[in-house]
Amino acid sequence: MPDRQIHSIAEIAQICGVSKATVSRVINNNPKGVSAETRERVLRAIRELNYRPNALARSIAVSRSNMIGLVVPDVGNLFYPQIIRGVTDYADSKGYAVLVGNSDYNPEREAQQLLSMVDKRVDGIILCSGVSNRDFLLDFRRYNVALGLIGRSFDTSVSNASITGDNVRGGYKSAAYLIRGGHRRIAYVEGNPDVSGSRERLEGYRQAHTAAGLPVYQELLLSGEYSIQYGRLAADQLLNRKIQFDAITTGSDLIAIGMVSQLLQRGVRIPEDVELIGFNNTELASAFHPALSTVSKPHYDMAQYITEQVIRVVEGEQVKLPHTVVEPQLVLRETTLPRPYDNEY
Amino acid sequence: MPDRQIHSIAEIAQICGVSKATVSRVINNNPKGVSAETRERVLRAIRELNYRPNALARSIAVSRSNMIGLVVPDVGNLFYPQIIRGVTDYADSKGYAVLVGNSDYNPEREAQQLLSMVDKRVDGIILCSGVSNRDFLLDFRRYNVALGLIGRSFDTSVSNASITGDNVRGGYKSAAYLIRGGHRRIAYVEGNPDVSGSRERLEGYRQAHTAAGLPVYQELLLSGEYSIQYGRLAADQLLNRKIQFDAITTGSDLIAIGMVSQLLQRGVRIPEDVELIGFNNTELASAFHPALSTVSKPHYDMAQYITEQVIRVVEGEQVKLPHTVVEPQLVLRETTLPRPYDNEY
DNA sequence: GGTATTTACGAAACCGGTTGCCTGTATTAT
DNA sequence: ATAATACAGGCAACCGGTTTCGTAAATACC
Numbered sequence: 001m002p003d004r005q006i007h008s009i010a011e012i013a014q015i016c017g018v019s020k021a022t023v024s025r026v027i028n029n030n031p032k033g034v035s036a037e038t039r040e041r042v043l044r045a046i047r048e049l050n051y052r053p054n055a056l057a058r059s060i061a062v063s064r065s066n067m068i069g070l071v072v073p074d075v076g077n078l079f080y081p082q083i084i085r086g087v088t089d090y091a092d093s094k095g096y097a098v099l100v101g102n103s104d105y106n107p108e109r110e111a112q113q114l115l116s117m118v119d120k121r122v123d124g125i126i127l128c129s130g131v132s133n134r135d136f137l138l139d140f141r142r143y144n145v146a147l148g149l150i151g152r153s154f155d156t157s158v159s160n161a162s163i164t165g166d167n168v169r170g171g172y173k174s175a176a177y178l179i180r181g182g183h184r185r186i187a188y189v190e191g192n193p194d195v196s197g198s199r200e201r202l203e204g205y206r207q208a209h210t211a212a213g214l215p216v217y218q219e220l221l222l223s224g225e226y227s228i229q230y231g232r233l234a235a236d237q238l239l240n241r242k243i244q245f246d247a248i249t250t251g252s253d254l255i256a257i258g259m260v261s262q263l264l265q266r267g268v269r270i271p272e273d274v275e276l277i278g279f280n281n282t283e284l285a286s287a288f289h290p291a292l293s294t295v296s297k298p299h300y301d302m303a304q305y306i307t308e309q310v311i312r313v314v315e316g317e318q319v320k321l322p323h324t325v326v327e328p329q330l331v332l333r334e335t336t337l338p339r340p341y342d343n344e345y
Numbered sequence: 346m347p348d349r350q351i352h353s354i355a356e357i358a359q360i361c362g363v364s365k366a367t368v369s370r371v372i373n374n375n376p377k378g379v380s381a382e383t384r385e386r387v388l389r390a391i392r393e394l395n396y397r398p399n400a401l402a403r404s405i406a407v408s409r410s411n412m413i414g415l416v417v418p419d420v421g422n423l424f425y426p427q428i429i430r431g432v433t434d435y436a437d438s439k440g441y442a443v444l445v446g447n448s449d450y451n452p453e454r455e456a457q458q459l460l461s462m463v464d465k466r467v468d469g470i471i472l473c474s475g476v477s478n479r480d481f482l483l484d485f486r487r488y489n490v491a492l493g494l495i496g497r498s499f500d501t502s503v504s505n506a507s508i509t510g511d512n513v514r515g516g517y518k519s520a521a522y523l524i525r526g527g528h529r530r531i532a533y534v535e536g537n538p539d540v541s542g543s544r545e546r547l548e549g550y551r552q553a554h555t556a557a558g559l560p561v562y563q564e565l566l567l568s569g570e571y572s573i574q575y576g577r578l579a580a581d582q583l584l585n586r587k588i589q590f591d592a593i594t595t596g597s598d599l600i601a602i603g604m605v606s607q608l609l610q611r612g613v614r615i616p617e618d619v620e621l622i623g624f625n626n627t628e629l630a631s632a633f634h635p636a637l638s639t640v641s642k643p644h645y646d647m648a649q650y651i652t653e654q655v656i657r658v659v660e661g662e663q664v665k666l667p668h669t670v671v672e673p674q675l676v677l678r679e680t681t682l683p684r685p686y687d688n689e690y
Numbered sequence: 691g692g693t694a695t696t697t698a699c700g701a702a703a704c705c706g707g708t709t710g711c712c713t714g715t716a717t718t719a720t
Numbered sequence: 721a722t723a724a725t726a727c728a729g730g731c732a733a734c735c736g737g738t739t740t741c742g743t744a745a746a747t748a749c750c
Binding site: 005006050052053054055056057059060065067074075076077078080081082084085088089092097098099100101102115116117118119120121142143144228257258260261264283284286287288289290291300 | 350351395397398399400402404405410412419420421422423425426429430433434437442443444446447460461462463466487488489573602603605606609628629631632633634635636645
Binding site: 363364365367378379380383402404405406408 | 697698699700701702704705706707
């Protein structure tokens with residue numbers, strides 16, 4: 001068996017007959033203080049021994065870990081791949097590694113994950129669709145970690161940067177589009193009601209109704225979780241309880257897919273009998289059959305953006321914009337009927 | 346502004362009038378060598394100051410980081426959520442944090458990610474659908490990191506554990522099912538041809554053909570990438586080049602979805618005109634409309650299993666089985682026509 | 691009451707790096 | 721030729737923990 005060693009800077013130093021300081025200078029290719037030949041000699045030893053500097057040791061010495069933490073509700077949810085990819089791409093490009101954790105929409109678990117990342121001394125944290133309350137986050141700032149928020153926003157004392165879609169507008173647009181189609185009983189089917197986005201979309205839904213002088217029926221407001229499963233369940237519920245509805249807005253494409261799938265199976269035609277609008281415009285929405293009408297935000301870009309900001313604060317630069325909100329766009333496909341529409345309202 | 350400090354063990358020690366050693370003992374609740382009252386006093390200080398031990402420092406002291414690395418081709422691909430969730434769940438339950446990286450099916454990037462994880466001194470690495478060659482991985486063992494493989498397998502000198510679906514069997518089963526339906530021109534549409542799974546499935550496809558005394562046509566063998574996009578493209582290619590085909594097997598559900606979506610759009614009926622079988626039985630397959638027939642493996646469980654093994658070797662226990670291969674099951678839904686079938690062949 | 695054992699804790703070395711400061715020699719300026 | 725400066729490189733302190741070992745005090749034992 002070959003030497004399965006992982007060497008230390010001291011060994012390299014000894015082998016080359018120089019001090020640790022010199023090796024360190026070579027590694028960080030610090031141009032000062034080491035001659036070309038010494039440098040070469042050290043580099044050769046490093047190569048020959050396959051020496052890899054210990055990033056952890058370095059981290060504690062310079063008190064910077066070059067790691068950032070990403071906390072999402074559920075990495076298994078098909079909504080998050082775009083986000084994770086956005087974060088890892090940007091982080092990677094700047095030489096940061098990414099630690100991931102699931103919160104399961106549970107404030108305690110979320111807190112646990114956040115603290116565990118502090119323990120690992122990540123330089124920054126990106127919290128996605130967080131469910132922690134404001135006080136906790138505010139208190140959390142004591143740990144001096146750059147904090148970026150996706151999908152939720154507080155004042156600047158809570159986070160260094162945040163980016164959200166305008167969920168109120170999103171909720172408004174989809175409801176308004178359906179209302180404009182003459183629908184009067186529009187079901188609103190949400191995922192986890194604790195997520196702020198849920199409440200905001202509902203607010204938009206309400207606004208669209210009142211703007212049109214229409215009542216909001218409590219029995220049409222459902223919530224459960226962001227999954228295909230739940231979409232199925234919600235469809236069944238609506239049908240089984242014989243609740244009348246002529247259109248649906250949902251809190252995610254997954255819910256929408258589950259509902260469409262189940263409604264179709266139970267003989268409800270879409271969009272002829274029921275129009276439906278999803279949320280988020282995941283990759284799936286356009287591929288699904290019938291293709292989902294949905295509300296679109298550039299999640300990948302949003303993730304990249306927030307990662308950029310977090311890294312900026314880590315590196316002592318200014319955040320470009322502490323709070324960004326992006327206007328969601330209604331994307332109309334096959335689960336709605338066409339009608340004049342200008343994406344403005 | 347409150348004190349935004351992160352304290353060190355030395356500070357706690359000083360405040361409590363004890364030595365660092367004592368504080369350390371308290372933190373690791375080492376039952377020996379510290380009296381109840383001293384312990385209490387230290388714990389109080391820790392609580393009051395919100396002290397969080399530096400896991401990095403601990404890692405270098407005990408040469409164990411409690412981090413494991415997960416390298417996948419593309420966290421953005423909808424196939425990986427199940428895997429990532431499986432890994433994070435198990436790791437989390439054992440107190441390990443997870444570092445993720447993308448390889449993009451690129452051996453150089455993969456090597457880079459692997460080495461970057463070594464630098465961070467992860468205790469173990471889980472490599473998913475790796476594209477590195479055997480020699481590289483063998484050489485990589487020098488870094489003394491526990492290594493688990495998903496979706497690829499070598500002898501035990503290369504990895505500590507591996508788990509794969511039997512892709513040959515998977516490829517065989519789906520092709521055989523289609524052949525049994527009387528099809529003679531079955532297109533085989535793969536993702537990245539560098540991934541070993543691709544080649545194995547093709548092998549199964551071949552075996553099924555020769556077993557039935559049928560020829561394999563080169564023009565029916567396509568490959569590109571694992572995405573909905575590519576599925577669309579492949580469908581277009583087949584149609585535009587006027588290549589005759591009466592059935593399709595694909596290397597992933599995403600490709601399948603893209604193809605179905607495009608074929609439908611171009612007026613091809615499924616399954617009446619063309620039968621199609623996906624691969625992997627992602628959450629999407631059953632929700633898609635028409636529901637995808639596909640080849641199923643328990644990815645979440647596989648991910649958990651391999652994580653368990655990796656952690657076992659980290660903790661000095663025996664790996665249960667160094668190499669596991671799971672038998673894939675054909676799941677028949679709406680993109681194929683029903684016919685007698687026993688999932689055995 | 692004297693010895694043996696246990697217990698509580700501190701001192702200091704160590705893990706693997708970084709960095710400020712110092713020294714000795716080589717180079718340049720005058 | 722001499723002083724001034726530059727450069728290469730070593731020493732040692734430091735980052736924040738863990739752990740071995742030693743010792744003094746407390747407790748157990750007879």
